[in-house]
Amino acid sequence: MREEKDKNEIIKKQAGETVVILLKNWKRRMWRYKFYRACLIGVLALSCASLTGLLYYYVDSCIPSVINVRADQEESFFLGIPAKAEIVSVSDNGRSNIPAGAVEIDLNRPVTLKAALESSYQMRVKLFGFLSFKNVKIQVIEDQELIPVGKPIGIYVKTNGVLVVGTGEFQGADGMSYSPGKYILKSGDYICKVNDTDVSEKEDFIRRVENSQGKVLELTVERDGKPMKVKIQPVRDSNGVYKVGVWVRDNAQGIGTMTYIDSRGNFGALGHGITDVDTSTLMHMEDGTLYQTDIVDVRRGTAGEPGEMTGMIIYSDDRILGNITHNSTQGIFGVCNSKALAMGVNKPLPIGLKQEIQEGAAQILCTIDDEPEYYDVRITALHLDHDNVNRGIELTITDPELLEATGGIVQGMSGSPIIQNGKIIGAVTHVLVQDSAKGYGIFIENMLDH
Numbered sequence: 001m002r003e004e005k006d007k008n009e010i011i012k013k014q015a016g017e018t019v020v021i022l023l024k025n026w027k028r029r030m031w032r033y034k035f036y037r038a039c040l041i042g043v044l045a046l047s048c049a050s051l052t053g054l055l056y057y058y059v060d061s062c063i064p065s066v067i068n069v070r071a072d073q074e075e076s077f078f079l080g081i082p083a084k085a086e087i088v089s090v091s092d093n094g095r096s097n098i099p100a101g102a103v104e105i106d107l108n109r110p111v112t113l114k115a116a117l118e119s120s121y122q123m124r125v126k127l128f129g130f131l132s133f134k135n136v137k138i139q140v141i142e143d144q145e146l147i148p149v150g151k152p153i154g155i156y157v158k159t160n161g162v163l164v165v166g167t168g169e170f171q172g173a174d175g176m177s178y179s180p181g182k183y184i185l186k187s188g189d190y191i192c193k194v195n196d197t198d199v200s201e202k203e204d205f206i207r208r209v210e211n212s213q214g215k216v217l218e219l220t221v222e223r224d225g226k227p228m229k230v231k232i233q234p235v236r237d238s239n240g241v242y243k244v245g246v247w248v249r250d251n252a253q254g255i256g257t258m259t260y261i262d263s264r265g266n267f268g269a270l271g272h273g274i275t276d277v278d279t280s281t282l283m284h285m286e287d288g289t290l291y292q293t294d295i296v297d298v299r300r301g302t303a304g305e306p307g308e309m310t311g312m313i314i315y316s317d318d319r320i321l322g323n324i325t326h327n328s329t330q331g332i333f334g335v336c337n338s339k340a341l342a343m344g345v346n347k348p349l350p351i352g353l354k355q356e357i358q359e360g361a362a363q364i365l366c367t368i369d370d371e372p373e374y375y376d377v378r379i380t381a382l383h384l385d386h387d388n389v390n391r392g393i394e395l396t397i398t399d400p401e402l403l404e405a406t407g408g409i410v411q412g413m414s415g416s417p418i419i420q421n422g423k424i425i426g427a428v429t430h431v432l433v434q435d436s437a438k439g440y441g442i443f444i445e446n447m448l449d450h
Helices: 002-062 202-210 400-406 444-448
Strands: 066-070 074-077 083-088 104-106 111-114 120-127 131-141 145-148 152-167 190-194 217-223 226-232 246-261 266-269 285-299 307-313 320-328 331-336 360-366 373-382 393-397 417-420 423-432 435-443
Touching: 066 074, 083 131, 152 307, 152 320, 190 202, 202 246, 246 307, 246 331, 246 423, 246 444, 285 331, 360 393, 360 423, 373 400, 373 417, 393 423, 423 444, 435 444
Parallel strands: 066 131
Antiparallel strands: 074 111, 083 104, 083 120, 120 131, 145 246, 152 190, 152 246, 152 285, 190 217, 217 226, 246 266, 266 331, 285 307, 285 320, 320 331, 360 373, 360 417, 373 393, 393 435, 417 423, 423 435
16 A cells, blocks of 8 residues: 555656646747747838838839929929829918819829919828828929030139148147147138138138247137137147148149030039038138140049049130139039130030930930040939939940940049930939949939029
8 A cells, every 4th residue: 555655646746747847848838939929020010110111212212302394384294103292382471372182183193284484382292192291392493405515624613711621730849749629620610710800721821820929819610501619729839830730721623524504604514512522521612713624634444443534724814714603512603704605516405304304315425535425325213302412313324435435434524414305404423433334413403403
């Protein structure tokens, strides 16, 4: 009996241990199940968020922030998105002059608009007809023709103030290292005044620092478009000269291509602004001059190494082509003189708005030898609402002669007009470093809206 009782107790104990093991295994499996389920839900949520973000970006890139239309002409565009839009006219007090829902557009179908002269409207886009998404400005513009030029130009720009390129250290009279400008001035600052007196040349700024006798100087600085005042104390270097330890610049030179001349004798060029080579800051102009230039050499572009056109610029009065009055992200603009107007020998062409541009064959007008010539390109993509206004057009050089001579797009070709279907639609702006046959361009309407 004793042995049978012990045997039963052992069986009960083993059964209990088995139950405990089974419970532990069950709990472990349940924990794994919950963990895997949580991971699956997380991955699914992340995928949904990514898809939503991609969908938002795609739809947003398909809808331009501004649509230009010609006055008193029917203009057609096709966005091809599942959305509807209301056309409203906004008054000075911000209220719509058109009743809600009075003018509704289905953006999933081709749209035709006709607007009156000198008017603008707002188009409220609603995804799927009910989800408010974006406001689009419909700007009515006057139709115009431009003379495509495509000739090289020499550029000289004088800054409005003295541009700070960077700060550095120098050895003082006591043998110690000093950097008075560090943490006070930074790259991209424009020094406009010293002790409330205007300064426009770096030599003038340097002279005032050297003559300071070590007294604190009050500088009026423009930073990120906003004026501010800072104080800085020059220190005498090992040669006994007072310095503040900053590198400055007051002008820029280079070559580019003139894009167009309009009916009033104004020009547009480059398709992008003139920026400082060291700070990438858009240079604030005091004045600028265009010069006649001759291309003396072309270095072919290769993968990872953009090519370059080398021009000879002679800074003499008889070589001046005109004055630069504006430097913006869309290019440089100004007034031609008689010599520059003589460059506009091509027939004026109407402008092509971005909704009229098609992927496919086009041409660019540029000069790689003596006279401008048309070369074949292919437009491969359009970015109607790209963040960078200078990269709305993607293109590839297809002309064998141009590819043989330059390898594609090279520095100095910026501003070469792009022509399609007898209309000037934009200008070359950038080259793709990995493939010099490919690059970008700006819409001509963006250049005209500087």
